[in-house]
Amino acid sequence: MRFDVKKNALSLVVWALLLTAPLWVDRVGAYPELVTQVVVMGLAAMSLNFLLGYTGVLSFGHAAYFGLGAYGVGLTIRYLMPSTMAGLAVGVLVGALAAALIGPMIVRRRGVYFAMVTIAFGQVFYFIAFRWNNVTGGDDGLTNWHRENLHLGFATFKLMDSPYDFYYFVLAVFAICTGLMALILRSPFGRTLIAIRENERRSRFLGINVNFHIWVSWVVSCTFMSVAGALYALLNNFVDPRAFYWSQSGVFVIMCVMGGMRSFWGPLLGAAVYVVLQDYLSSVTPNWMSFIGLVFVAVVLFFPRGFLGVLRRRASE
Amino acid sequence: MTKDGQLWRPTRRRLLQAGAVLGTAQLASPFVQIARAADVVKIGMDNPLTGTYAALGKNELIGAQMAADEINAKGGILGRKVELLVEDSTSGDAGVAVQKARKLIDRDQVNFIIGNVNSALAQAIANVANEKSVFHVVPGGHTDSVTGKDCHWNTFRVCNTTQTEANAVASTLVKKAGKKWYYLTPDYAFGHTLQAGLEAAGAKLGATKVGGALTPLGTTDFSSYLIKAQAANPDVIIFLQAGDDAVNALKQAVQFGLDKRFHLAGAQQELEVLEGLPPEARVGTWVFEWYWKQPKVAGVDAFVAETRKRTGGKVPTARHYFGHTAIWTCALAAEQAKTLDAVKMAKAMQGFQLPPEIAMMPDGAFYRAGQNQMIGDLYVGHAQSKGADDPEDLFVVDQVVNGKDVSPTLEETMCKQDWPA
Numbered sequence: 116m117r118f119d120v121k122k123n124a125l126s127l128v129v130w131a132l133l134l135t136a137p138l139w140v141d142r143v144g145a146y147p148e149l150v151t152q153v154v155v156m157g158l159a160a161m162s163l164n165f166l167l168g169y170t171g172v173l174s175f176g177h178a179a180y181f182g183l184g185a186y187g188v189g190l191t192i193r194y195l196m197p198s199t200m201a202g203l204a205v206g207v208l209v210g211a212l213a214a215a216l217i218g219p220m221i222v223r224r225r226g227v228y229f230a231m232v233t234i235a236f237g238q239v240f241y242f243i244a245f246r247w248n249n250v251t252g253g254d255d256g257l258t259n260w261h262r263e264n265l266h267l268g269f270a271t272f273k274l275m276d277s278p279y280d281f282y283y284f285v286l287a288v289f290a291i292c293t294g295l296m297a298l299i300l301r302s303p304f305g306r307t308l309i310a311i312r313e314n315e316r317r318s319r320f321l322g323i324n325v326n327f328h329i330w331v332s333w334v335v336s337c338t339f340m341s342v343a344g345a346l347y348a349l350l351n352n353f354v355d356p357r358a359f360y361w362s363q364s365g366v367f368v369i370m371c372v373m374g375g376m377r378s379f380w381g382p383l384l385g386a387a388v389y390v391v392l393q394d395y396l397s398s399v400t401p402n403w404m405s406f407i408g409l410v411f412v413a414v415v416l417f418f419p420r421g422f423l424g425v426l427r428r429r430a431s432e
Numbered sequence: 433m434t435k436d437g438q439l440w441r442p443t444r445r446r447l448l449q450a451g452a453v454l455g456t457a458q459l460a461s462p463f464v465q466i467a468r469a470a471d472v473v474k475i476g477m478d479n480p481l482t483g484t485y486a487a488l489g490k491n492e493l494i495g496a497q498m499a500a501d502e503i504n505a506k507g508g509i510l511g512r513k514v515e516l517l518v519e520d521s522t523s524g525d526a527g528v529a530v531q532k533a534r535k536l537i538d539r540d541q542v543n544f545i546i547g548n549v550n551s552a553l554a555q556a557i558a559n560v561a562n563e564k565s566v567f568h569v570v571p572g573g574h575t576d577s578v579t580g581k582d583c584h585w586n587t588f589r590v591c592n593t594t595q596t597e598a599n600a601v602a603s604t605l606v607k608k609a610g611k612k613w614y615y616l617t618p619d620y621a622f623g624h625t626l627q628a629g630l631e632a633a634g635a636k637l638g639a640t641k642v643g644g645a646l647t648p649l650g651t652t653d654f655s656s657y658l659i660k661a662q663a664a665n666p667d668v669i670i671f672l673q674a675g676d677d678a679v680n681a682l683k684q685a686v687q688f689g690l691d692k693r694f695h696l697a698g699a700q701q702e703l704e705v706l707e708g709l710p711p712e713a714r715v716g717t718w719v720f721e722w723y724w725k726q727p728k729v730a731g732v733d734a735f736v737a738e739t740r741k742r743t744g745g746k747v748p749t750a751r752h753y754f755g756h757t758a759i760w761t762c763a764l765a766a767e768q769a770k771t772l773d774a775v776k777m778a779k780a781m782q783g784f785q786l787p788p789e790i791a792m793m794p795d796g797a798f799y800r801a802g803q804n805q806m807i808g809d810l811y812v813g814h815a816q817s818k819g820a821d822d823p824e825d826l827f828v829v830d831q832v833v834n835g836k837d838v839s840p841t842l843e844e845t846m847c848k849q850d851w852p853a
Binding site: 144145146147148149152245246248252253254255256258259261278347351352353357358393397401402403404 | 525
């Protein structure tokens with residue numbers, strides 16, 4: 116199969132920008148941690164979009180799995196063993212396990228009921244983290260731990276000491292996750308998810324086990340979300356219960372909607388716009404939230420398919 | 433319109449798309465790096481400007497700006513001008529506060545970092561500052577651990593610890609009101625620590641807990657808790673709520689007439705909060721960390737006059753004082769060490785006695801060695817509904833307590849500093 120440059124132009128641009136980011140971030144006045152944050156939040160938004168954009172199910176409780184990933188890595192490094200990879204593995208495992216267990220209880224709901232139940236489960240985790248002071252640090256967050264340098268047999272990556280090493284570490288994880296997501300979406304299973312999104316009743320009549328498919332999609336989405344959460348905790352060397360809070364889930368939905376829910380890279384663009392706007396505006400004015408709100412309203416009114424959706428449509432016209 | 437056989441053939445539309453992507457990339461990075469003169473000393477302030485603590489954070493900012501102007505008028509820090517870079521940390525989102533701290537340290541290369549009003553955020557910033565070895569001053573977050581078990585060699589704190597405040601108010605309560613105490617405590621980490629601090633302080637003086645209720649954060653109706661409190665028949669009802677919860681709890685206590693039958697009290701109180709209360713709810717015994725009416729203390733009158741000029745006639749609160757002292761701490765540290773090297777500055781500040789016109793307290797103030805905690809005076813007194821000659825004179829100082837007498841000992845704080853080699 117020949118590689119079609121034209122079809123993959125967007126992916127090429129995205130990867131070129133991400134790979135070269137450390138070379139130009141300083142020139143445009145950004146800093147490595149900000150780009151790292153864009154990639155992490157982009158991964159989170161793309162994970163949510165796997166469920167929202169490709170399966171057509173709106174979850175308002177994804178922050179729960181983001182937070183589980185974050186606390187998983189934090190608690191592991193703090194109490195069990197000071198290893199970045201072990202922490203990451205535990206965080207992702209905990210998030211995936213929780214999603215797999217909670218999934219069957221919610222996949223039968225649809226629409227607003229689905230969203231409500233996901234919020235409810237998310238808040239359960241929020242209050243556990245908020246109240247269990249001895250272990251999680253409660254409202255003050257989990258402190259006194261930090262990511263560790265990564266020693267592989269052939270090389271050492273200074274994750275702690277060099278922000279660029281950490282950026283490329285995050286980017287590598289991001290590449291694996293987005294690659295897997297793209298693979299899944301191209302498989303017959305991924306096509307089935309899109310079929311469910313387009314017409315659930317017809318899919319059911321075709322003999323597809325819709326609830327099971329949604330459950331699998333939910334678990335996949337939440338697993339990648341917990342990867343993002345774990346990376347976010349590693350980025351800040353800190354976690355607090357707000358990572359679980361439902362408003363955090365809302366932020367992920369906003370990123371998806373701003374960037375474009377129907378496109379693969381849309382949520383990454385949405386995350387970039389959100390993170391950078393927040394970083395920039397909040398230094399300029401204390402009323403930064405109203406400006407982000409304005410942008411969001413404008414996007415919903417004028418580009419209901421998000422930034423990338425608009426580009427896409429222009430291109431196909 | 434596309435022809436096969438060619439791998440890459442840019443069409444007009446494709447070029448436009450590429451242009452749009454590039455344009456968005458430009459939009460996404462709207463900050464233009466302003467080249468700043470290298471001969472500037474930068475102080476980054478990562479403090480709340482939005483949310484619950486916005487009012488406190490803004491007052492600290494006014495005080496900080498005032499101090500920066502004073503320092504510049506006197507020739508700056510080591511002959512270099514001071515520049516204050518301000519970031520909104522939000523009132524409760526530690527993720528944002530940490531991100532802003534990294535932005536200030538990594539991108540703006542600040543020499544000092546100031547923050548935060550919220551203890552949790554202060555601790556989070558302290559950890560970042562420690563990781564990057566930047567001189568850090570906490571203006572107003574009170575949790576013990578910041579200069580206690582989670583202390584760092586580079587983190588200095590202006591405001592008092594929760595335990596010190598509890599100790600200061602406890603002795604007055606035992607003398608003035610009695611030994612049977614009832615606690616109304618907000619149900620989260622801060623409230624629990626505060627109550628534990630008061631219980632420990634009270635126990636030393638023979639006070640006992642006759643009951644207590646945990647109120648969820650954001651409670652609007654306190655009546656059931658107040659009824660329970662009356663039933664326990666204490667000498668003192670202690671309110672540990674903050675913000676809107678405090679306003680509601682105190683208002684309802686006065687409506688119930690509890691202020692006539694019991695002694696109402698609490699630990700720390702702020703002038704900002706008293707101003708927000710309806711006059712009839714300004715009751716109870718509290719501890720202030722600084723008060724603007726100190727006729728015999730050097731520097732206070734000038735500070736009050738200058739604040740009035742900048743705020744349209746409002747008097748400085750403890751928060752203005754904290755911001756002012758925090759910035760001066762940075763300047764004094766640099767002058768004392770004759771360098772901007774964080775380790776040397778931190779060493780120079782061990783046991784450092786603040787000049788009287790900066791300390792603005794009758795017994796002076798100093799940074800305790802081995803803990804980096806500023807120890808000054810505390811003002812125990814009672815709230816009054818109306819000021820005699822000034823509408824903002826809402827507090828009557830009954831007793832000035834020297835912090836040296838009520839601070840936990842260095843061993844009790846459990847602070848162990850880990851200095852770089």
